[in-house]
Amino acid sequence: MSSGAEVVVAALERAGVEVAFGLPGVHNLALWSALRESSIRLVGVRHEQAAAYAADGYARATGKLGVAIVTTGPGAANTLGAVGEAWASRSPILVIATDIPSVLRRPDDYRGVLHETDGQPAMFAPVTKAVHVAHAAGVVEQAAEAAIHAALTAPTRPVYLEIATDLLATQVPSVDDLPGGLDRPATMPVDAPDLSPALRALDGARRPLIWAGGGARDAAGAVHALAEALAAPVLTTYGAAGLLGPGHPLAVGLPPHVEAAGRLWDEADVVVAVGSDLDGVQTQNFAQPQPETLIAIGLEAPTNYHVDVFLAGDAAVAGELAAALPPRTGAARDLAAVRADACAALDATALRFLDAIRFALPADGNLVVDMCIPGYWLAGFHTPATPRRLQVPLGWGTLGYAFPAALGTALAGTGPTVSISGDGGFLFAAGELATMAQEQLPLTAVIVDDGGYGMLRYDQVRAGVETYGVDLHTPDFEALAASFGVWSETVFGLDDDFGEALARHIESGQPSVLVAKTPEPLVPPPNTSPNWYRKR
Structure with a gap:
């Protein structure tokens, strides 16, 4: 006993x-x-x-x-x-x-x-x-x-x-004391799906597209094989970021909220959704049109769009489908023009920030971002080297996620971790500075301090109303971190000085806080709901 x-x-x-x-x-x-x-x-x-x-x-x-x-x-x-x-x-x-x-x-x-x-x-x-x-x-x-x-x-x-x-x-009673031992629940095997309806739907497809969600993030090889077999561009949701890596010629590397990437969906004659429920956040609240033909691979069938062919199983089924496809002729679409079109419309501050992150963060680094404008920039336009290295709380959309979640990420043993929070969101869990210090976690907490709830402020300014409830009295974050014995530093802006400082913090391997003061209002990217180009 x-x-x-x-x-x-x-x-x-x-x-x-x-x-x-x-x-x-x-x-x-x-x-x-x-x-x-x-x-x-x-x-x-x-x-x-x-x-x-x-x-x-x-x-x-x-x-x-x-x-x-x-x-x-x-x-x-x-x-x-x-x-x-x-x-x-x-x-x-x-x-x-x-x-x-x-x-x-x-x-x-x-x-x-x-x-x-x-x-x-x-x-x-x-x-x-x-x-x-x-x-x-x-x-x-x-x-x-x-x-x-x-x-x-x-x-x-x-x-x-x-x-x-x-x-x-x-x-x-423990397992040895129970008559007959412990009755552990069994895992029901999943039958291999019949691929023939999907093969028929893909036969003759001229503009196929793959949409890969979080359910595919551990099946990069299978999705890669299917993309190559179809010569199809791959759009990834936030949960599948890094699935094909930043340099893969078939990785779009842009969110579908950008019109240049959204056109890939509009023009596709067959969309293959792998491990995704095609949720409202990713589809601009379902304003993306119903595909001409939609094939879905997953453990659960999406309900937000009509599915023409459902292949029940995990994302590895994509690899089985790829192996069953006949050889395909024709070159894959050149996505460079799509990316150039999208980036030309991005805010200059956002581009400098994204460059600073790419400079500072090693390939094995983890990013955990919050519901804040810099977090939205990274969610839409940062492609990590591999999956599971970018976390975005856009399941439920919980402000204050990044810093406490990064405590767990830092203990995963997969590389250095950086959390990105706004000054408002960081204060949800500022007490975890004590945890960070006590456990000596390899974690750098970045606080982008614009003096308030920048996203809400943007909404109010955009609506032409006087701002209210969005300007915050915030502490001296550098001094706050120091009071916990955590190394801290403050920089101004989000460009080269920020990137160089972040690289130093990551390289140190110790718990640290980097405060980035941004006196100018930040502009949210097109993957943020007020700026969605599709309207219902």
Whole structure:
């Protein structure tokens, strides 16, 4: 027999979990104690929302399970905004929360126990794939195993696991004590799809186009093969950035919100969507016209557009389709003119900023951006060397994502990490400077300080109204970082001085803050909704 906490931790270890994020509370300390004796690195954050964001950042960077451990009631509730972002972005994270002691819980009766919530699991139902609850000793291990399995089974989304606090310190049955062992959920095999309808639809296609989403980011070879077989340009969503790399001749490297790239969609006679649900953010709220023929490859069929042919399976099916295609004659479309047309219309400050990032960030660097104008520039116009190196919170669109999520990304072991936040968004989680310093993370937090909510300010100025609610009283960020013992520096503007400073910070390998003062208003790019060229 083992304690409930030991059983849960053992299940996490069997699943290969290496890092977990959390905040201790009176109800979950037994879990912290068990983790201290395990192989899992437990990182204490300063707010529960940051724990879930960090788990999401880790999951996006690695494709592995991200874990957030929080306490009962307000602790669990504090994660919901971050869990919603992970849900909309399909991140495999597991939130483990406690409930009040099982001996004090009465069904359908609120008793006023410390941190008690009437129906705590119900809060998570709208933003999770599954909810698993253990309020009795005999189901702790079963619930933990089922929750982990659900989180890691494609199509992935967050999962919530709740355990009554007294069961964490109580001896509970483990796998060896259960009659017949543990009944682990099985993964149902997916039958190979029939490719013939797709092959018929592609036969004679003159202007095919591939649209690759986040579900394709671990299938670069398959998408590459299909693009080559079709001689088709590849548009990638934010979640699939870097799928073909910045130098690939078939990578468009532009968002579909740019008219030059959008014309590729309009002119295509067959669109092959791989691992994408064709969501509103990417399609300018579905203003992109219905393709003449739409083939979709994925675990779930898109519902926002009529699909003519659906191939059920993961993105590797794209490679099978490529292998089945007959040899294609004709040269691939030259995309250089498309890129030149788009870049000619970009704001000069944006272009200098993008150049500075390319100069400073090594190929193995990770960018985690926020809901801010520089973040939108990078989301649309920065192509990383490989997938999973650019994170954008445009699943749900949660301001304040970048810095706490970057804590998890920095622990992924995939290279140096840079977060890009505005002065407003950074303050959502400024307390995580303590986490950054305590854990000595290889993370540079960039704060672009324009004195307010620049995107909202732009909207108001564009509408011709007096600005209100958008100008902020902000701290001396350099001094704030220094107070946590974090190396910090301030530069003015977003061009060469910024790029050179960022390169120094990344090269140092230590936690740091780089503040970029931008007194002139920044202009959002065309992939930001006020500037979408398609209107409904």
